[in-house]
C-alpha cells in the first residue's frame with residue numbers, strides 16, 4: 001500500500017540522518033503546552049538511534065515569515081524532546097551555516113541535534129535550491145517524518161530530497177497507510193463530517209466528499225455559510241459572504257447527501273459567558289450568532305453516523321474552546337467513538353476537541369496533520385511524499 005522506502009529499508013549504521021519532523025507545537029512563554037507531535041516522532045527517532053545513526057532534526061514552528069522571531073525558537077522544544085527521550089539533545093540557534101555544520105559533524109552514533117526553526121529563513125517556504133542543498137550537506141540521508149507539512153513543497157520538506165536519498169519515517173508511513181487505505185477504497189456507508197471555521201479552505205474537500213461519501217454532515221461555522229446560502233438570515237454569525245454563491249451550487253448538487261443543522265445554539269456575544277438559547281436556523285435573533293449545533297441536530301447526525309462503515313471527520317461543530325458551546329462537538333464525538341466501522345479524525349482543533357472529550361483512544365486514527373489530511377481526502381498528491389524513493393523501483397544511492 002505505502003509504496004515509498006522507509007528507514008526500515010536502510011542500513012543505518014554510521015549514517016547521519018537529517019530528519020524533518022513536525023514540531024509545530026503550541027508554546028506558552030517557552031513551555032510546550034501540548035507534546036502530542038513530539039511523542040508522535042519518538043518511534044522514528046528511537047529506531048534511528050538504536051540502529052546506529054546520528055540524527056539532525058529540523059522543523060518549522062509557527063509563521064515567523066522569514067525572520068528570526070525569538071518566541072518561535074525551537075530551543076524549548078529541544079528541551080522537551082530531551083525529557084521525552086530520556087537523553088540529552090543538542091541545539092544550535094541556526095539551521096544552516098558553519099556552526100551547524102561543525103555541530104553536525106561532531107555527532108556520534110545515537111546522538112541527536114535539533115536545528116533552529118527553518119522558517120527563520122525566507123528560503124524555506126520559497127523552496128530555494130541553494131538553501132535546500134545547504135540543509136542536505138549536513139547529512140547522508142533524508143528522512144521525512146513531517147506528515148503535517150507534507151502537503152507543502154518547502155526546502156526542508158521537498159527541496160532537500162533533490163540532494164539526498166530520501167525515505168519516510170514511521171509516522172509518515174502510518175498516516176499515509178491509514179488515511180490512504182481508508183480513502184482509496186472507502187467502505188460504505190461512508191459518512192463525512194465537516195465543521196470548523198472556514199469554508200473557503202475546504203471547498204475542494206466538500207466537492208470530493210460529495211462525490212465519495214454517502215452522507216456529508218456539516219456543522220460549525222462552515223454550516224453558517226451553507227445555511228445563509230439556503231436563505232436563512234444568520235444575523236451576527238460568522239458567514240463567508242464571498243462563498244455563498246458557491247455554497248448554493250453545492251447544496252443543489254448534493255441534494256439529500258448534504259445534511260445541515262436543523263437547530264443551533266446561538267449567543268448574544270462571542271464569549272464564554274454570553275447569554276444563549278437554542279433556535280432553528282430561520283429564527284436567529286438580530287445581533288445573535290451561531291456558536292454550536294443544537295440537540296436535535298446532534299441526534300440527527302448521530303443517527304446517520306451510527307451505521308457507518310467509515311467516518312471521516314474534520315472540524316469541530318462549534319466554538320468548543322468555550323465550555324458552554326462544546327456540547328455539540330462532544331456529543332457527536334461520543335457517537336463517533338461508538339461506531340464499529342473505521343473512524344478517522346483529522347485537523348489540529350478537531351484532534352484537540354477529541355482529546356478534551358477523552359475519546360482519543362476510541363477513535364481508530366487521529367491524524368496529526370490537518371492540512372495534509374485534508375489534501376489526501378481531496379485526492380491530491382503530497383509533494384513531501386511524492387519526492388521520496390519508491391519502494392519497488394528506486395535504488396538507495
Ligand code: ADP
Nearest residue numbers: 196197220221290291315318319347348349350
Ligand atoms: P481543524 O483545526 O480541526 O481543521 P478548523 O481550524 O477548520 O478545524 O476550525 C476550528 C475552529 O472553528 C475552532 O477554533 C472553533 O472555535 C471554530 N468554530 C467552530 N464553529 C464555529 C462557529 N459556529 N462560529 C465561530 N467559530 C467556530
Ligand code: MG
Nearest residue numbers: 347348349370
Ligand atoms: Mg485549526
